[in-house]
Amino acid sequence: MLKVPKKYISHLAALKSVLKNPKNKFFFVAGHQRPDGDTVGGCLAVYSLLRRLKKDVFLCNFDAVPSFLKFLPYSSELKNIKKTGRKFDVAIILECSELTRFGNIINPKKQSKITVNIDHHAYERKWADINWTDSCSSSVSEMIFYLFKFLELPLTKEEATSLYVGLVTDTHNFTQTNTNAQSHIIASELLSCGVEPPVIEKNVYGTKSPNALRLIGSSLRNIKIDNTGKIAYIQITNKDFRQTKTIAEDTEEIINYAGMIPNVLVWLLFRETQKKNLIKVSFRSVKDIDVHKIAQNFGGGGHRNAAGCTVKGKIGKVIDTVISVVKNKLKK
Ligand SMILES: [Mn+2]
Structure with a gap:
């Protein structure tokens, strides 16, 4: 004991x-x-x-x-x-x-x-x-x-x-x-x-509605990898939620797929929220990279290898900003 x-x-x-x-x-x-x-x-x-x-x-x-x-x-x-x-x-x-x-x-x-x-x-x-x-x-x-x-x-x-x-x-x-x-x-x-x-x-882990599975499908179809091959990310817009009749809760676990790609060190999920131009960003990383510190730059936080924040702006712009901060971090 x-x-x-x-x-x-x-x-x-x-x-x-x-x-x-x-x-x-x-x-x-x-x-x-x-x-x-x-x-x-x-x-x-x-x-x-x-x-x-x-x-x-x-x-x-x-x-x-x-x-x-x-x-x-x-x-x-x-x-x-x-x-x-x-x-x-x-x-x-x-x-x-x-x-x-x-x-x-x-x-x-x-x-x-x-x-x-x-x-x-x-x-x-x-x-x-x-x-x-x-x-x-x-x-x-x-x-x-x-x-x-x-x-x-x-x-x-x-x-x-x-x-x-x-x-x-x-x-x-x-x-x-x-x-x-x-x-x-x-x-x-x-x-x-x-x-x-x-x-x-x-x-x-073992229960998903058909619609939640469809959301996973549409999200993974659009998975992106940056030119260094070290960053992968998924974006989910309100249009995706509407088309699959899903809600934020159905995004649970989707981020993990991006981390399966070989050589990826940081992987993220960007999703639109109910509030206009407010984007929820989730970060995951391999052991040595501290995404808590990256999330802190945007007023968020969490743990060393799993963190999150909410950023104001249009989703495309938020992705560009956050990814460039992650890239800089990886250069160091
Ligand atoms: Mn906890």
Whole structure:
């Protein structure tokens, strides 16, 4: 059985005293906008933990739970809201290196007596009362796994399932650079709690609507490779969404195809959003290239090998600008 890492003890002790204090009754829990498997999985496990401690929980996200995660236990408890004026004893916010990343559903400092920041993104900011951050952790779900351990709460199958989805999606099936021996041992402990990998695979990776498959088809037909052969990118316009009757959520995983091309070092996905001239850019890279830093130039961020940002402008222009910045980075 894994032990809680020493570096976590002081933060976990502080968090434990917040959780065990009977005065702290009403909890706010949220993760970042456009929630992914790790954000949703981590939040749902925290939700369940707090319910077991007999707390009232306001679990929410700025955006809806994507359909591939709706099979997760308690996902229907996750409210999709943009704002609330309610006051809380404790606000626990996951995966938000910048406070704005959770969409300002509340003003944590004004609407909560205690704020808790749990995050594993690069260059974490210390904006809360308790800042439990670790950019070496594979996922926030891995950190939440240790929270259960520290509190000596054996994981239920439901909690283990949520955490496993966080671990699997953030490491992309244990294949990315954030995968380590530790993540596999955690996975093994989660499996012993009853997690069923085939169920998770089918829901998370193995289900696509016919229209989503058509979107993949039309996107891949237009894949571009720059003249150096080191950068590949895919663009998806609102016209593509209309023609295939799909939505942003259906673009999940499409970016990975661009990384399959031999010798490509950085691969990207550009897509138009509902807002006119606002382009969402996703970056992926091989080990040594830090796309978090590139995304930061455009007001975004993320991890070393997976990052994102939103850029104003027409899609063609945004592609030219971003690709030239990536090219410059590769020249260095
Ligand atoms: Mn994560």
